[in-house]
Amino acid sequence: MTAIHPQRSKWKQAFRAIKERIRSGELAPGDRVPTVHELMAEFEMSNTVAQKVHKALREEGLVETEVGTGSYVLEGAAEKIEAAE
Numbered sequence: 001m002t003a004i005h006p007q008r009s010k011w012k013q014a015f016r017a018i019k020e021r022i023r024s025g026e027l028a029p030g031d032r033v034p035t036v037h038e039l040m041a042e043f044e045m046s047n048t049v050a051q052k053v054h055k056a057l058r059e060e061g062l063v064e065t066e067v068g069t070g071s072y073v074l075e076g077a078a079e080k081i082e083a084a085e
Contacts, residue, residue, distance in 0.1 A: 014043040014053045022062055022073055023081040032070045033063055 018034070021027040034042065039050035054071055057063045062077040 010043055010045045011049045011052045011056070014039055014045065014050070015056050017043075018053065018057060019060075019062065019081055022077050025078065027073050029073050029075045029077065031073050033057065033073060035070060 018027070027033060033054075036047060036050040036054060039045065039053055040047060043050070054063070054065065057071065058065060061074065061080060063071045063073055065071040
């Protein structure tokens with residue numbers, strides 16, 4: 001389980017953690033990102049908050065979601081994160 005700061009927004013912490021996994025290569029292009037249920041367990045968050053993490057990752061152009069199979073890291077996602085920092 002990833003340590004989270006109790007006084008900070010859980011969704012932002014989870015979003016940053018997944019972005020860091022993409023940036024570092026832990027999650028490579030084509031890899032499936034943690035599901036909503038996996039995020040709920042890892043970050044101790046509600047379904048709604050975990051869905052917000054997935055939505056933010058999609059909006060940043062880092063992942064794409066395929067209905068019924070999951071969300072996957074897009075080609076160039078790590079480079080996009082690096083360029084934004």
